[in-house]
Amino acid sequence: xxxxxxxxxxxxxxxxxxxxxxxxxxxxxxxxxxxxxxxxxxxxxxxxxxxxxxxxxxxxxxxxxxxxxxxxxxxxxxxxxxxxxxxxxxxxxxxxxxxxxxxxxxxxxxxxxxxxxxxxxxxxxxxxxxxxxxxxxxxxxxxxxxxxxxxxxxxxxxxxxxxxxxxxxxxxxxxxxxxxxxxxxxxxxxxxxxxxxxxxxxxxxxxxxxxxxxxxxxxxxxxxxxxxxxxxxxxxxxxxxxxxxxxxxxxxxxxxxxxxxxxxxxxxxxxxxxxxxxxxxxxxxxxxxxxxxxxxxxxxxxxxxxxxxxxx
Numbered sequence: 001x002x003x004x005x006x007x008x009x010x011x012x013x014x015x016x017x018x019x020x021x022x023x024x025x026x027x028x029x030x031x032x033x034x035x036x037x038x039x040x041x042x043x044x045x046x047x048x049x050x051x052x053x054x055x056x057x058x059x060x061x062x063x064x065x066x067x068x069x070x071x072x073x074x075x076x077x078x079x080x081x082x083x084x085x086x087x088x089x090x091x092x093x094x095x096x097x098x099x100x101x102x103x104x105x106x107x108x109x110x111x112x113x114x115x116x117x118x119x120x121x122x123x124x125x126x127x128x129x130x131x132x133x134x135x136x137x138x139x140x141x142x143x144x145x146x147x148x149x150x151x152x153x154x155x156x157x158x159x160x161x162x163x164x165x166x167x168x169x170x171x172x173x174x175x176x177x178x179x180x181x182x183x184x185x186x187x188x189x190x191x192x193x194x195x196x197x198x199x200x201x202x203x204x205x206x207x208x209x210x211x212x213x214x215x216x217x218x219x220x221x222x223x224x225x226x227x228x229x230x231x232x233x234x235x236x237x238x239x240x241x242x243x244x245x246x247x248x249x250x251x252x253x254x255x256x257x258x259x260x261x262x263x264x265x266x267x268x269x270x271x272x273x274x275x276x277x278x279x280x281x282x283x284x285x286x287x288x289x290x291x292x293x294x295x296x297x298x299x300x301x302x303x304x305x306x307x308x309x310x311x312x
Contacts, residue, residue: 010041010082015057019046027075027084030067032131034223035272036075037302039065039084047090048165048189055187056163058083064161064185065301068106071132072140072226077272078303085187087135096121100154100195105135105188109142112193117207122198123152129210131226135188140299141175145210150175154192161185178230178297219257223266228279229294237294238262241282244289251278264298276300 011023025042028034045051058064063082067073091106096119103112113128126147130137138156141149153170160166160183174181182188214220229237238261241247247261253270256278257263264275283294 010062013059013062014041014083015054017043017045017054018050019054020044025084027067027070027080030086031070031073031075032223033074033225033266033270033272033275035077035266035270035275037077037079037272037305039079040081041083043083043085044088045085045090048159051085051087051187051189052159052163052165054163055159055161060161066135066139066185066187067301068133068136069108069131072136072298074225074272074275074298074300076276076300076302077305080302087133087187087189091135091189097192099197100192102190102192103134104190105133105138107134108132109134109137113207116193116195117200117203120197120200120203121195122203123147123195124193125203125206125210128207129214134191138173138188138191139180139182140178140297141180143178145213152193152195154194156182156191157189158182158186159189165189217260219259219263219265222257222263223270224257224263225275225298227262227297228264229262229283230297232292232294235292240286240290240292240294244282244285246282246285249278249282251275251281254278256282271305272300272302273304276304 014021022042025039027039028036045054064085065080066085087106091104093104094107094112094115095102096115101112101116109127109130109132112134113124116124126145129144130142137149143149155167155169157165157167231237241261246256248258249256252274253267254274255265255267257265264278287293
C-alpha cells in the first residue's frame with residue numbers, strides 16, 4: 001500500500017482529464033492471475049486526445065505503466081507506483097477493410113480474429129488463440145499457431161511519453177521473438193493488420209481447430225497467465241521444465257500446471273510472490289538440469305511486498 005501522503009501529493013500534480021482518475025486503485029481483479037497490489041493512480045483516458053494531453057502535461061519524473069487485459073502479467077503485491085494507464089472505452093473499435101483490419105488497442109485479439117473471419121479475410125486466425133488485447137499483443141509480438149504480430153502488422157499508432165501521436169510502420173518497431181522496440185512508456189492506441197480474401201469455411205475451420213487445440217492442451221479455464229517462459233533457441237520451454245521435474249511443482253497457492261507445464265496457475269489464494277518465486281525456482285531447476293536459462297515471457301510489474309523465496 002502506498003503512503004497516503006505520497007498518493008495525495010501525486011494526485012495534486014496531475015493534469016485535468018476527461019477520463020477517470022482513481023487513487024489506490026485495486027488491480028488484482030483485472031489480472032488473469034487475480035493477484036497484485038493497487039495502482040498508486042489509475043488513469044482511464046476518454047480518448048486519444050485525452051491521453052495525449054495528459055501525458056504531455058505529466059511531470060517526467062512520474063513513472064508510467066500501461067496495462068491492457070493483463071492476461072500475461074504478474075502485478076506484484078506491493079502495487080505499482082506512479083500512474084497506471086488502462087485503455088477501455090474509446091479504444092476498442094474494430095473496422096474491416098478489403099485487405100485488412102484496423103483495431104483499437106483495447107479490442108481483444110479473439111474479437112479481431114472474429115471480425116476478419118466474418119468478412120472472409122484470412123491470415124489473422126492465429127489471433128483467436130491468443131488471450132489478451134491488441135495493445136499488449138503488439139508490445140510483446142504475440143504469436144501462436146504458425147504466425148505472429150510482426151508477420152501481419154502494417155502499422156501501429158502510439159502516443160509517446162511526451163503526448164505525441166505517432167504512426168509506426170512494422171519495420172520501424174524492431175520486432176523480435178516475443179519482444180518489440182516500442183519507445184519506453186509509450187501507449188499503443190491502434191493498429192492495422194494485413195489480411196487476404198479467403199474461403200469463409202476454411203477460415204472458420206482453422207479457428208475451430210485452434211480453439212480445440214487450446215482446450216485440449218492448455219489450462220484455459222484456470223487462473224493463469226499464458227506461457228510463462230519463452231522458448232529458447234532450438235528447444236521448447238515446456239519440455240525443459242518437464243525434464244527438470246517441475247510439472248505439478250507448487251509454492252503456496254501457485255502451481256505449475258499438470259496439463260501444460262509452461263503455464264503457472266493460481267489455484268486459490270496465491271500471492272504474486274508465490275507465482276514469481278515459483279517461476280524463479282523453475283528457472284533454477286531447469287538451468288541445473290540442462291544448462292539453459294529460461295527467459296520470462298510473462299511480464300512482471302510493480303513492487304514486491306517481499307523478496308520471492310525459492311521452493312525448498
